[in-house]
Amino acid sequence: MELFRVLKVRNFLYHYEQCSGQLINNAKSVIITANDCSEAKKGLYYSITGFGEGQFPLHCLGAPLYLGPRKILYFDHIIANANRRLQGWESKLLSFGSRLVLIKKNSLDCLKESVSPCFGKRSWLMKIRQRAEKEIGWVIVEGELHFWFDSWSPDGPLASRCPIQGLPNRMVKWFCHGREWNLERLLSVVPADAEAQIMEVHIHPSDVDRAIWIPTPNGRFSVKSAWEFVRNKDHSNGWFIGLLKAVNWSGFDHVANQWGLNPRSSRKITIRMVCWIPLSVGYFKLNSDGCSKLGGVSSIGGIVRDHSGQPIIAFHESIGQGSNTRAELMEILKGLQICRLFNLFPLWLEVDSMVALKIIEAKNTSWSLSPILSRILHILNVSIVRKSHIFREANAAADELANMGINSGSVLYPDDIHGKLKGICRLDRIGLPYIRLSLNSTTSIICLLFLFCIDLIVS
Template sequence: MASTTIVLIPKVDSAQRWRDFRPISLCNVSYKIISKLMAQRMASVLGKVISPAQSGFVPGRLISDNVLMAQELDHKLNYHIRGGNLILKLDMAKAYDRVQWGVLFRVMAAFGFSETVIAFIRRCVTSSWFSVLVNGQLSGFFRSQRGLRQGDPISPFLFILAAELFSRGIEALFAAYPGMAYATGCDMRVSHLAYADDVVIFLNGSLDCVRRGKDFLDRYEAQSGQAINAEKSSFFPSRRISDRRRQQIAEITGFGLGERPMLYLGVPIISGNKRTVHFAPLLAKIQRKFQGWNLSRLSHGGRLMLIQSVLISLPVYLLQVIQPPLEVLRKLEGVFASFFWSSVGHDRKVHWVAWRDICRPKQEGGLGIRRLSEVGVALSMKLWFRFREQCTQWARFLRRSYCGTVDPGMVTLRSNASPSWRRMIQTRAVAERQIGWIIGQGHLSFWHDRWMERGPLSEWCTVQGPPDVRVDRFLVDGSWSQEILQRVLPPSVAEEVTEVHLRPEEEDVMVWRPTRDGRFTTRSAWEVYRTAHQREDVAIVTWSRLLLPTISVFIWRFFRRRLPVDEVLQQRGVCLVSRCQCCEAVESWEHLFYGSPVAGEVWGHFGHLFGVGSWRVLERWRAGTAWSSTGSVREIIPLLIFWFLWTARNDSKHRGLRPEGQKIIRQITQYLRVGMASGIIKPMHWRGDISAAQAMVIQVRIRTLHTISAVHWRRPDDGWFKLNTDGSSRGNPGESSYGAIVRDHSGQVVVARQGVLGEGSNIRAELMAILRGLELCVDRQLSPIWLESDSLVALHIIGSSGISWELREEILRIRRLVRQYGVRCTHIYREGNAAADFLAN
C-alpha cells in the first residue's frame, strides 16, 4: 500500500537538469482512499487554524484572493513613508520535498491535533517506498527521510500546516518591530501573502528592516529545512528608494532587482496603465496550444469544444483579477475566431458568421460561447459581491481603505483608487440591484441596502436623518419600533416595513437575487448584464443529443445558409462556374439539398420508411421549421440527410468520388446503428417508428411496463391527526390559493381551511399550504400530526439542508414546526389528495 511511483514532469522547455523537473508521486488506489478521507476531514478545520495570509487549499478561500491583495499592496508601493516600501518575492526551492516531518508533527501538536490523528498522519507520511519511472521503466526502491508526496490528496493540507510556522513567525516579527510595517495609509497591516510555496513579503525598505527580515528568513530555513532560491527570488523597491540603497538591499538579501510588472501566481501585477504588451505571454501561451494540436484533423465540433473547455479558460483566470484593455480582448477573440474557422497562420479562411453572433446561447442562435467583455463585467460583479460579503482579507482591506464608516453603495471614487477598486465601482450600480439582504441582527444600512422586496428605501423615500444609520437603530427587543419608524417614514411605508421578518438571533444574510439559493454564480451575473436575443425554436433540434457536435455545428450553419455552396459563393462576389456534382444542373441551395436526383432518392427512401411523403418533408424543412417533439429518430433524419448530402458533395468535389443515393442511405443507416450500439440513441427514441427500425435491420426492444396501483386516502393510527394540503397557482407565477384539511383516525373531518395567497409560483403555494396547515394544527392543539402533500418538490425542500432565499422564512418556520411537533411527512398522489385539491381550487 505504501509503494509510490515518481514521475518527472518537466517544468521548462528542453529540461536538462534535475531541478528542471517536478516529481509527481503516483500513489496506489488503496492508499489514496485513506488519504482522501483524512483530507476531507482535515479540510473542515483548516479555516480555523490557517492565517488569512494563506489562501491555498483552504475551503472558502480562492487563489484570486491573494492576487487581489497583492495588487492593492503593489498599488501602495510608492506610498510616502520613511524608508520607503519594499516587496520581497520568494522562490522556495523544492518546498514539498524539504518539509521536515518533525516540524510538521510539532506544528500539528501546537494547533491541538490529537495524538491519535498525528500518529495516523505519521504512518501515512513516513511509510512510503519510492520507485522512479525513467523512460517507461521503474528504477530503484527506496525510502525518504523528509518531504511530502506531490500527488497525495492530503499533502497540500499538511504543507500549509507546516508553512504556518512561517506565517506565525513573520507576524510575530512585525508585531515585535512595528516599524517594519509596509505603509498603505490603512490601519490594517499585511506582512505577507502565501499560496502554497509562492510567498511575497511586504515590509519597510530601510536597511535595518531588511536585515531583520533576512535574519528571520535564515532562522526559518534552519528550523524548517526549507531553502530559498536566491537566484529566482527578487525584490521590488519603492521609487523613493535610492539606487545605492537598492544595491545594499541586493547585497543583504542576495536577491536580484525584479522586473516590472511583477508576476504573481501567473498574473502580471500592474500598478500603472495596462498595455497590450503586458498580456503578450497569454497570447503566446494560446499559440503554443495550437502547436500541440493537429489542426487539420479537427472538425468544427472538436474546435468548438476546445474553445469552450480549454482556450476560454486561459483568459478567464486573468479576468477574475484584472481588467485587460479592450484591444487585448479583441485580439483574443480574433484568435478564437480564426481557430474556429481554421484560419491559423498563413492559411486564411472565410469567417462565415460574425463572432458576436457566435457568442450567444445556443437557444438564441449562437454556439454557447460568451464574449470576453461580458464575462469580464460578470466577474467584476463577482468581485463586488465578495467584497460586500466581507469574508476575505482583501475585502476587509478595501473596506477600510476606501469606505471607512460610509456605506459602500454611497462611496465616491477617489483619484488615487487602485485599478481593482475602479473596476468594482464601474459595476457597483448593476451589482447592487441584484443583492438582497435577510435581516438578522440588523447591521445593515437602513436607507441604502436592499432588505425590502421593493428595493432600497432611499430609492422611493426621502432620506431623513443620518444617511448611514443602521437597521438595528429601529429595533427594540428584536422587533420593529413603530414609533421610531414613523419619525423618518410615512405611516404607510412604516407599516410595510414592520411586515419584514426579523431573526435577531442570527447574522444578517446577503443573497444574490438572480439565483434561487442566493449564491453568486458567474452565469447568473452574465445573464443579468448581457443583451438577450429572441429564442430560436430550431435550436432544440439543432443541438439534439442524438447528433454528434460536428453535425450540430453543420446544421447551425445550414439554417443560416453559411455554407460554401456555389450559389452562396457567387452571391458573395466569387466568380466561378457552377455545376452540380451529380448532374449537369447549376449547384444552387435548393438543388443540392432538395432537388438533385441523389437528394430526391434519399428523401424518397426515408419518407417511405417513416410513412411521410417526401414532398411533405421537403416543404416542412424548406420553411425552416423544426419538429415539435425532441429526442426522436424521426426528428433527426432530415438533419442526417442534409449532413451526408453535404459530405458526399465535398467528397465528389475534392476527392473525385461520385455521389450515390444508396451510399448516403447506407451511411445514415450505419450512423443509426452505431448510435444504438454506443448508447447515444436509445430504444425510446424509436417510439412510433419501430417498423422503420425493422426495415433498416436495427433491433429495438422497447419494454413497456404498465403498473396499476390503487390510490386512496388512508386513515391515520389511533390518536393521530392527518393533515392533507395542496397549493395551486394559476399561471405559475399567478394568483395562488391553498387548501388544508385535518381528519382523525376515524376519517372524520376535524377542521378544514382554504385561502388566497396572492401572486406566486406553484412551489410557493405548496409550501404556504403546508405552513398554514401546520399552524392550523398548532392553533387547535392537534398532535401528533401526519402531513401528506402531493408535491414531492415541496417535501424534498423541507427535508433537505438547502434553502431558497425567496422562501427562506416560510421554509425555516415549517422545519421548526416539523422538529418541534415530530411531524411525519409523506407523499401522496393527487388522486388520493382530492379533498385538499378541491379546497385549493
Template sequence: MLEGLPSAEEVKQVVWCMCQDSAAGPDGFSVAFYRACWEIVGEDVLQAVLDFFRGSELPRGMASTTIVLIPKVDSAQRWQDFRPISLCNVSYKIISKLMAQRMASVIGKVISPTQSGFVPGRLISDNILMAQELDHKLNYHTRGGNLILKLDMAKAYDRVQWGVLFRVMAAFGFSESVIAFIRRCVTSSWFSVLVNGQLSGFFRSQRGLRQGDPISPFLFILAAELFSRGLEALFAAYPGMAYAIGCDMRVSHLAYADDVVIFLNGSLDCVRRGKSFLDRYEAQTGQAINAGKSSFFPSRCISDRRRQQIAAVTGFGLGERPMLYLGVPIISGNKRTVHFAPLLAKIQRKFQGWNLSRLSHGGRLTLIQSVLSSLPVYLLQVTQPPLEVLKKLEGVFASFFWSSVGHDRKVHWVAWRDICRPKQEGGLGIRRLSEVGAALSMKLWFRFREQSTQWARFLRRSWAVDPCVWWSPAFGMTVDGEGPLSEWCMQGLTSSGPLLVDGTGVEILQRVPHHGEEVMRFTEARGGGCSFETPANGPDLTVAVYARCPDAAVSSESWEHPSMGAWWRERSGYLRVGMASGIIKPRHWRGAISAAQAMVIQVRIRTLHTISVVHWRRPDDGWFKLNTDGSSRGNPGESAYGAIVRDHSGQVLVARQGVLGEGSNIRAELMAILRGLELCVDRQLSPIWLESDSLVALHIIRSSGISWEFREEILRIRRLVRQHGSRKGHRFYLTDGFGSGAGKDIGFSSLMSLMAIHGAWAGLSGVLL
C-alpha cells in the first residue's frame, strides 16, 4: 500500500486537497496554478510522480526549498527567536503529500498512545485532559512524592538525525523501498534563506526535517518514538519510578510532537535514573533539551531541600503554578479569573495589529466571528473558565464591535445578548461563549462514551465511572448508569412510546448484528460522529402544536415555520368575511376523495411517466456481471431485493430474491449488493462487475466515512470486495426488465406470503435461489 504506483486520480486528489492559497516555492508555481492548468500539466505531473516511485532521484530544481524565518517573540534578535519555515515547490509537495496520506493509515499502529501529535484519530485535547487528571494526582500520598518534568526540546525538527530515523523505520518493519522513498525525500533538498526579501545561498543539509514538508510531522513522531519506547522500558525495569495515581494504570509521559511532560516518582534515585535516560537519548539521537526553559513541579510533600537537589540533578528550574501545557493552564483546585489573564491579553494584542479607525461594523463583525471568537474555543474544549471570564471576553467583543476600545468609549446601542441571537431572530449570528462551552462539553462527553482515548480509559479505571449514562433529549440532565433510574427518567423513556412487551419486535431485535466491534454513534449526525456543529445546533425539536398545522403535515418542522403566517391569515380572513380562508388542507382533500368514493365516483389521479431507454452492457470476456436492486414500499416500509448474475454472452447463471422486512430504499439497495456478492462468492464466480441502479448506495460504499445506520452492511460489502475484487458501475435501469421493477415484483409478492415467481422471472425458476 505504501509503495504501490499511484493512479492519475490519486495524484489529482492530492492536488485538490492542498490549500490553494499556500505560499509557492522557489519556482513560483502555487497550488492554484496546478488546479487551474491541470488539463495541461496533469499528465506531466503524473509522469514525474511515477518516475519517483520507480526509483528516480528528485531533480535539484524540484527539491529546492526557500527558508523563511518567522519570529516567535516580539523584537526577535537571536537565531533561537526565529522559527525556520520551509517553502517547498508544489511539484515536490505532491509527492510528499501522497506519501503522507499513505503513511497516515498505518502510523497509528506503531506510535505509542502517549503521543497524540499528527496521529489520525488523536487530538491535542486528549493530552491536555490527561495532563489535568494527572496534575490532580500530584499530591497523592506516596513514598518519595510525585514529580512532573516539563521538557523543552531545542530545535527538535532541525536536530533529527537521518540515520536514526531510517533505523527506527527499519525496526518498525517498513520495507526497504519505503525507506528509500523517504531517504530520497529528506536527503535531496537544497536550501536558500530569504533575508530582507532576497534569496541568499544555495546549500544542502546533513540532518533535520523541513517544517512545511507534508511528510515531516510523520517522520518526526517516528523518530521521537525512540524516546517513548525507551522511557516505557525504563519504567518497566524500575516499577518504583511510577507516578502514583491510585489505580493500576501507569502513565510515564505525555507527548504532542516535541512537547513532552514526564510523570515520575520524586525520590532522588528516580530523578537520577530519569536524567541519565535523557542524557543517553540526547547523545544517541542528537536532540537537545533546553534546560533553561524546562521546569519541574513537585508535590507538597517534597521538602525544599530535596527540591534544590532535584534542580541540581536535572538543571531545571522550579515551575510556577499553574503549569502551562500546550497553551492551556493546568489548574488544580478552584479556577480563578487571574488564571485566564493571558487569554484576555492575547485578544487585546490582536487589536494592536488592526487599523480600527478604518473598520466598518461589517468588518468588525467578520473579525469577531473569524478571529476573536475562535481564540477562546481552544480553551473551552478542555476546561470551563469561570463565568466572569466569559463575561469579560464578551465585553471585549462588544466594545470592539461598537468601536469603544481603550479610553474611547462609545454607546452600545443594542445589548450583546440580542446581537448574539440567530439572524432569523434579528441578531447577527454570533454564538454566546457559554453556549459554545456547553456544545463542546457535549462533544467531550461523546468522546468519553467512546472509551477510545487514553484519557477516557484513565477516568474509567481511576474513578470507576460507568460510561453508560442517560441524557435528556436536550442534553441538559444526566443520570448515572448504575442503580435504579429516577422517576423523571422513567417517565421520559415511556413517554416516547410503549415499550417492547409480549415478544413484540423480536424479529427486529434478531436482525441486530451481534458480532463485530461495538462502535459509539451520535444519531443526530448523518455520519454518526459528534462534531462541534452537531450539539451546538441542537436536536431538531418539534413543538406538538406545530404538528396540528394543516400546512405542516407534509413538511419538516422548524422554528421559522410558515404555519404562523398561515394561522394569522386564516384568522384575519375569518374576522373580515366570517369564513375561513381558502387554504386547501390535506385532510380536506382526503375527505373529498372519501366522499367521492362513497358516491361511486371514480377519481383518477393523472401520473406523468417518463420513459428512459438504457442499454445493458455485456461484461468483458472472462468477467461476470452482477446486477442488483432493492426497494421499499413507503421508504421506510416493507422492503425486498433481487440479484442476477450473467456471463459475457448475456447468459443468466444464477439469481436470488428475498424479503428484508422493514427498512428504507438505501438499506434495501445495500442489502441487495451484499446478497449478490455473497451469491457470487458461494458460486466461486470471479472477477465480478457489480452494477446497481442506486448511485447513492455506490457512493456510500466508495466514500471514506461510514454512516452509522448502514455500518454493518458497508463493512461486509467492503470485506467481500477487498477479498474477491469487483468493478462497480451505475445504471438507472436494466434493458431486459430486471431493474427496479424486479425488486418490487419479487419482494412484495413475497411479503404477501406468495413465494411464487411472477412476470419476467418465470423463465428463471430453474436458477433462482
C-alpha cells in the first residue's frame, strides 16, 4: 500500500513535468520518513523517486520548515548570512536605488523582529533611516515628486517651512509649465517669500527626476558616507594627522625619528615646457579660470580667442562666497553663456581644473552644484564644443582675468585689453612656453627668477 502511494506521487510529478514544462530537480528534493521506517523501505522509496534522504528542519527560500516547537537554532543560518553581509557594507559602495531598497524594504523590518540578535534596536541602519532621508535631495526633471514633502528645494521640504495649502499630495509637475514654474499656481499655495525661493530652483532638461546624496561631493550614495554622516566624524584633528606623515618631515630626520617616523627622500624635481596651443581655422578657444581667496570670496575670468590667438572677448567678475569647485564650474558656465550669446562656435573649451572636467564628464555632482552643472550640460548638448585640460601655467591669461575679478566685474572687447593681459596674449600667440615644475631646491629658485624676468617683459 505504501509503495503504491509512492508510485502515485512519482506518477503525479511526471505528469506535472509534461504539462508545465518544468522539471523536478531531484538533487534538491528529499523524502522524510518516520523514525521507525526500515532501511529497506527507505532505499526502495529513494530508488523509485530519485530523491535523497531529508530531515527536519528544512530550508525553503531561506526560511526554516519544522515540526514541533520553535527553536532558536532553526534561525542560526539567517543570523549567520546577515552577519556575513553586514561585515562588508562599511567599505562597499551601493547604488542609490539599492540603498533605498535596503532601507525601505518591508522584509528588512520583518527580519529585524525575527532575528533580534542581529538587528537590535541599536542597529545603525535602523537608526539613520529618518536622518538619512533628510539628506536626499532631488533634481526636478519630470516633476514626479511630492511638492510638499520631497526635498527638491535647497532649503528642504516645503512642509517644514510653511503650512500646507490645498491638496497635500500635489506633485511638483502640477506647478510647472514646461520648463518654467507656473507663478499663478505657486502664489495660490505658498507665501511670497517661499515663492521667490522656488522660482530660483532650476527645472532640468533631462530624462527623469534624479536623487542626490547631499553629504558627498559627487552626489552618489555609499554606505561609508552614511556611516561617516551618522557618527559625525570630527575632522578637527586632520592637521595633526597630516604632521604624522613621514613625507612632511624630510630634512628633519632627527625629529622624525623621535616620533618613530621614517621620512622619505624629497621627490624628484620635474621641469617641463608647456604652452598655449593654437587651433584650427574656424574654431574659437575659450580659456577660463576660477579662484577662491583665503576669505572665501571667489572670482572667475575667461577669454575667447580665434585661431590666430587674437582676443575676441573676455570677462571677469566676483561670484561671492564659495568653494574652488563652485568657482571652476561657474567660470565654465559664464564662458559658455557668452559664447552662446555671440555665437562663438565651434568651440574649444580649455580649463586647468581636472576636477571640473571630470564632473562634466560624469554628469554628476553635489546637491549645491547641480543647478550649475545642469546649465553647463544643456549648452554642451546643443553646441559643438571640444573639451580639454590645460596646465595652470599655460592658462595665464584666464588666471590673470580671474584675479582681476576679485575687485571688479566687466566684459572686455579687444580694444579694452591692455597691460599685462595684452602681453600674455601676445606671448601665447607667438608660442612662448611656460615652465612647469615642482618647487624644490636651488633649481626652483633659478626657475622662479626666470619666471620673474618673463613677468617683467609681459608688464
